[in-house]
Amino acid sequence: MMRKYLVTPIVMMLVTMALYAQNTLSYVPDPKIEQRVEKTLSRMTLEEKVGQMTELAIDVLGHMEGDRFVLDEDRMEYVFMRYKVGSILNTPGAVSQSPQWWQSAIRTINDYSLRACGIPCVYGLDQNHGTTYTLGGTLFPQNTNMGASFDADLARQAASITAYETRAANCPWTYSPTVDLSRDARWPRVWENFGEDCLVNAVLGRAMVEGFQGTDPNHIDKYHIGTSVKHYMAYGAARTGKDRTPTYVPEWELREKHFAPFKACVEAGATSVMVNSGSVNGIPMHVNAKYLTQWLKEETGWDGMIITDWADIENLWKREMVAANKKEAIIMAINAGIDMAMEPYNLDFCDLLIEAVNEGRVPMSRIDDAVRRVLRMKYRMGLFDMPNTDIKDYPKYGSPEHFKAAQDAAVQTMVLLKNNGILPLAQGKKILVTGPNANSMRCLNGGWSYTWQGKDADKFASEHNTILEAMQQRFGMANVIYEAGVTYNNDGPYWAENEPQIERAVQAAAGADIIVACVGENSYAETPGNLDDLALSANQRDLVKALASTGKPVVLILNEGRPRLVSDIEPLAAAVVDILLPGNEGGNALARLLAGDDNFSGRMPFTYPRHSASLTTYDYRVSEETGTMQGVYDYNAQVDVQWPFGYGLSYTTFEYSNMHVDKTDFTAGDVLTVTIDVKNTGRMAGKESVLLFSRDIVATIVPESRRLRAFTKVELQPGETRTVTFTLPANDLAFVGNDGLRHLEPGEFLLQIANKSVRLNCR
Numbered sequence: 001m002m003r004k005y006l007v008t009p010i011v012m013m014l015v016t017m018a019l020y021a022q023n024t025l026s027y028v029p030d031p032k033i034e035q036r037v038e039k040t041l042s043r044m045t046l047e048e049k050v051g052q053m054t055e056l057a058i059d060v061l062g063h064m065e066g067d068r069f070v071l072d073e074d075r076m077e078y079v080f081m082r083y084k085v086g087s088i089l090n091t092p093g094a095v096s097q098s099p100q101w102w103q104s105a106i107r108t109i110n111d112y113s114l115r116a117c118g119i120p121c122v123y124g125l126d127q128n129h130g131t132t133y134t135l136g137g138t139l140f141p142q143n144t145n146m147g148a149s150f151d152a153d154l155a156r157q158a159a160s161i162t163a164y165e166t167r168a169a170n171c172p173w174t175y176s177p178t179v180d181l182s183r184d185a186r187w188p189r190v191w192e193n194f195g196e197d198c199l200v201n202a203v204l205g206r207a208m209v210e211g212f213q214g215t216d217p218n219h220i221d222k223y224h225i226g227t228s229v230k231h232y233m234a235y236g237a238a239r240t241g242k243d244r245t246p247t248y249v250p251e252w253e254l255r256e257k258h259f260a261p262f263k264a265c266v267e268a269g270a271t272s273v274m275v276n277s278g279s280v281n282g283i284p285m286h287v288n289a290k291y292l293t294q295w296l297k298e299e300t301g302w303d304g305m306i307i308t309d310w311a312d313i314e315n316l317w318k319r320e321m322v323a324a325n326k327k328e329a330i331i332m333a334i335n336a337g338i339d340m341a342m343e344p345y346n347l348d349f350c351d352l353l354i355e356a357v358n359e360g361r362v363p364m365s366r367i368d369d370a371v372r373r374v375l376r377m378k379y380r381m382g383l384f385d386m387p388n389t390d391i392k393d394y395p396k397y398g399s400p401e402h403f404k405a406a407q408d409a410a411v412q413t414m415v416l417l418k419n420n421g422i423l424p425l426a427q428g429k430k431i432l433v434t435g436p437n438a439n440s441m442r443c444l445n446g447g448w449s450y451t452w453q454g455k456d457a458d459k460f461a462s463e464h465n466t467i468l469e470a471m472q473q474r475f476g477m478a479n480v481i482y483e484a485g486v487t488y489n490n491d492g493p494y495w496a497e498n499e500p501q502i503e504r505a506v507q508a509a510a511g512a513d514i515i516v517a518c519v520g521e522n523s524y525a526e527t528p529g530n531l532d533d534l535a536l537s538a539n540q541r542d543l544v545k546a547l548a549s550t551g552k553p554v555v556l557i558l559n560e561g562r563p564r565l566v567s568d569i570e571p572l573a574a575a576v577v578d579i580l581l582p583g584n585e586g587g588n589a590l591a592r593l594l595a596g597d598d599n600f601s602g603r604m605p606f607t608y609p610r611h612s613a614s615l616t617t618y619d620y621r622v623s624e625e626t627g628t629m630q631g632v633y634d635y636n637a638q639v640d641v642q643w644p645f646g647y648g649l650s651y652t653t654f655e656y657s658n659m660h661v662d663k664t665d666f667t668a669g670d671v672l673t674v675t676i677d678v679k680n681t682g683r684m685a686g687k688e689s690v691l692l693f694s695r696d697i698v699a700t701i702v703p704e705s706r707r708l709r710a711f712t713k714v715e716l717q718p719g720e721t722r723t724v725t726f727t728l729p730a731n732d733l734a735f736v737g738n739d740g741l742r743h744l745e746p747g748e749f750l751l752q753i754a755n756k757s758v759r760l761n762c763r
Contacts (some may be wrong), residue, residue: 003384007459027269027530029376030218032701036384037375040119041368046357047373048117051084053334055124057344058092061109069093080112083350086374087340089124089175096450096460098135102169103391110387120387123226123379124173127166128192128424128448129583130158130406130751131398135450135460137165142446142581143178143204145413145559147194147650148603150689151713152207154409155194155292159211161402163225168394171379172220172353174212175630179205179261182562182606185615186241186443188529191561191581193236195605196617198257199708202264205229209268217269220381222389222722229265230274232285232296234258243527244277251629252701254280256736259295266302271377273336277309284320286312287329291336298613305373308333313349327352331361339370346659348509384437388576403585409610410582410589416600416649418576422553424596424651425514431471432481432512432552434505434604435543436488436497437559439468443488446561446581447525454523461584467518470587474595485543486519492647494524495531500539501568504548509550517544529561534612536564548572551573552737557590562606566651578604582698584741596651601687601713610642618645621702646691646708652682652718657755667763668744670730676753677723679693680716690724694733697748706752709733730762 044052061079062071069092079085088109091097097105106123111123131137138160140146147156159177166174178192179201181411194201214224234254237704238245249258264275273296276285285291292306316322316329323329330352333341341349356362378384396402416423425431437443441464442457450460465473472480485505490498509515519540535541548554548569556573558566561581570576577600579590592598608616616624655678663675680686692710696703710726734744 011524015481024267025269026267027217027526027569028747029303033376033379037543038374038381040375041371044117044371046354046367046527047350049352049367050353051117051366052086052119052371052374053338053340053353054083054085054347055087055089055342055344056085056347056348058088058105059090060345061088062092071105074726076112079347081483083347084117085111085121086119086649087122087124089342089344094452096133096135099137099169099391099397102171103389106170107388114387117688119288119375120378120383121175122381122383123171124175125166125171126176126448128176128178130162131165131169132450134165136398138162138398138406139445139461140406140448141410141583141586142191142561143193143414144182144191144195145410145582145602146204147200147408147411148415148602149713150200150603151412152203152257152710154412155204155209156211157405158409159208161405163212163259164394165225165402166225167222167389167646169531170389171225171382173226173228173271175699176231177205177208177227177229177265179265180231180233180236181258181261183237183617185563185606185609186531186534187236187238187465187562188243188526188531189236196607196620197605197708198260200605200711203260205261206264206268206626209265209270213269213271215528217271218380222382222386222393226271226377226381227265228272228274229262229270231276231309231637232262232273232290233276234280235276235278237364238278242530244737247262247281248280248281250735251281252740255740256422262296263757266300266304270304271380272305272307274307274309275312277312277315279320284316284322286338287322287332287336288317288748289336297337303340303373303376305377306337308338308342309346313338313341316679327356331356334370335366337509342416343512346539353612365545375404391472391589401503407585407588408590409588411592411598413580413582413602414590414593414600415578415580415602415604416575417578417647418570419649419756420571420574422514422555422574424556425475426593427475428479429513430479430481430510430511431475432483432505433468433471433518434483434485434508434515434547435517435557436484436486436522436540437467437520438482438484438518439645441584442490442523442584443464443520443559443729444581445583446523447529449523453525453528457523465587467587467590468720469738470591471516474591481508481512481643486539488522490522492521492730494529495537497537497539502543505543509547509552514554515547515552515554516557517547517554518559519544521560521562521564524561534565536566536569539720541566541569541763544572546570555594563642565612566611567610570642588622599651599684599686600649603646603689604643605645607641607645608643610640614640616641619704619707622705622721624701625705646689650686650688652680652684652686654686654688654716655679655681656754656756659758660752661758661760664758665761665763666730668731672728672730672760674726674728674751674753676756677721678714679721680691680718680726683718685715685717687713689713692726692728693748693752696733696735697750699735699745699747700743701735733762
């Protein structure tokens with residue numbers, strides 16, 4: 001049968017068109033809120049205004065009594081009565097708390113804040129892939145998995161459930177989504193965003209903003225939360241590949257790629273944006289007025305708030321060395337466009353900023369603009385009318401319904417990279433489950449999971465199944481053998497491993513028909529996740545080699561936050577699955593897929609390198625071509641990589657035919673309608689991500705090998721055919737030149753979907 005399929009509007013968002021157009025917001029500010037903002041601002045003292053621009057960590061407000069954090073009355077009085085602090089963040093002791101604890105703590109904080117100045121405090125948590133700092137809630141796959149889904153609706157649903165459960169704990173604000181582009185496989189924050197492509201980050205980032213905040217950014221109800229999109233911008237392209245280190249990117253590439261996801265999110269009404277901790281082209285982003293004020297605020301018309309990252313004003317003079325002291329750093333950052341400073345432990349920011357204002361070094365107009373943005377955010381969150389929520393209004397918190405949604409999401413985000421016919425696993429076979437990632441909730445979740453580094457996930461997520469436990473449930477205890485062979489030292493750094501016991505795993509393989517080897521990385525976050533060697537650890541590679549030497553077929557499971565090199569062991573595996581960081585329900589999702597209960601549909605959200613000295617992205621410039629390999633959909637990628645961006649297999653097969661473009665000759669301003677038929681030619685239902693690429697054949701800037709312009713995901717029954725339609729504005733094919741302007745040059749273009757292509761001519 002044949003059905004027509006039209007791509008949803010969000011998929012066709014023009015993220016590369018008119019990147020610097022004025023006032024491109026998809027919402028109109030509420031005049032009533034603006035009136036309330038002005039009325040509140042008019043009665044505020046300078047001290048109150050500066051307090052609203054200050055954010056402190058909760059640790060400042062109390063102390064630990066054994067394992068329990070207690071808010072201290074004297075400290076609360078000092079912070080709120082003396083300094084009128086407007087925002088608190090983080091979880092005490094960096095450990096997740098119960099929703100009941102959060103309800104009480106945030107209610108107490110709001111009581112003090114309202115008593116001090118009549119303005120509610122806004123509390124922020126890093127709920128990065130679900131309720132990561134709220135016990136008993138739902139943890140979804142990390143954003144890198146969402147990128148692998150190529151499904152905006154899935155991202156929106158995850159954010160919506162996360163918002164519901166976060167607000168159940170009385171918290172109205174999250175530092176999410178992350179839409180940095182993962183342009184370097186070495187970077188320790190690869191897993192926090194949606195991959196290397198700007199369109200995928202823009203579409204899924206916008207979907208998450210809508211899921212978190214709801215459909216009306218002016219009126220965020222009690223089941224939704226405000227967002228802080230991070231980390232503006234080019235954070236994931238550091239020259240060293242290490243966290244918080246400098247980036248050097250030409251401005252035309254900043255404009256065309258790194259700016260695009262943030263622009264999409266603020267146009268959708270994101271309440272705030274968090275700033276890149278490092279420098280870009282020699283200037284720390286926290287003092288770059290051009291990018292903070294001109295690009296992000298003025299050119300888009302966005303009226304939200306810009307917040308620093310952790311202690312980054314302090315870092316301007318201690319690490320970046322662009323200011324002589326903290327006062328100079330504050331003056332530079334506030335004048336550049338920073339609206340709120342995440343201190344997070346010191347109140348000298350308030351004193352020094354007040355001094356700077358009184359000296360005329362920071363104009364009152366800049367202070368008022370910043371405070372308007374803070375107040376506007378609080379009014380939009382409804383905090384003045386309802387500063388607190390009641391957990392009784394959230395009966396679905398941590399519910400089976402939400403856990404199932406997380407499991408279904410994990411199923412859609414795992415990527416089948418190789419299959420020599422061994423998958424799905426035959427029933428009744430004896431299976432050896434082995435490797436350091438086989439019996440670990442910490443590995444499934446990654447960082448920002450119950451604790452900053454994710455170290456306590458096995459303690460807090462014990463009700464969920466590891467890969468081993470899920471395999472035992474699905475295939476039967478009698479059919480699953482476990483011997484790790486290699487284990488992590490969870491008391492050391494993330495990469496530390498115990499003395500390997502590889503021979504024990506080899507001996508256990510004698511009683512198995514199939515080996516499922518679960519390897520990859522232990523959890524980490526931010527700077528502690530830096531590395532010096534991208535290869536998978538020697539112990540883990542030796543384990544796979546020893547197991548392969550038994551002659552038993554090996555199914556290699558990669559459980560990692562970034563691509564670790566496996567070129568020496570991949571040929572030894574009969575099948576390879578990259579599950580990335582699938583969250584609490586990842587073990588169950590993998591078991592469903594290995595058993596054939598569900599079909600694989602994930603695609604690589606980044607380019608998986610083959611060699612340590614050959615790192616690239618799919619949209620490399622044609623003059624970078626170094627070799628030839630068969631890439632995604634039989635496309636000659638011309639770069640020798642392990643697996644290309646967009647690659648992924650299925651238990652079924654799909655056939656593409658009848659690609660058609662309504663205009664083979666076009667001009668700027670035209671809209672191209674692209675259609676293609678997709679047929680499921682196999683015996684199992686499956687979901688297929690349909691990706692539309694373009695290539696500018698000749699250009700005045702060396703052309704990219706190709707560029708993703710649109711995507712969608714379709715589900716097809718065996719034998720079913722659908723016609724997928726993309727509506728592509730011709731101006732999307734333009735590029736930003738060295739002059740900072742967009743250029744759509746006359747000449748030939750190639751549009752490609754899978755193994756089909758059409759050549760067009762721009763007149």
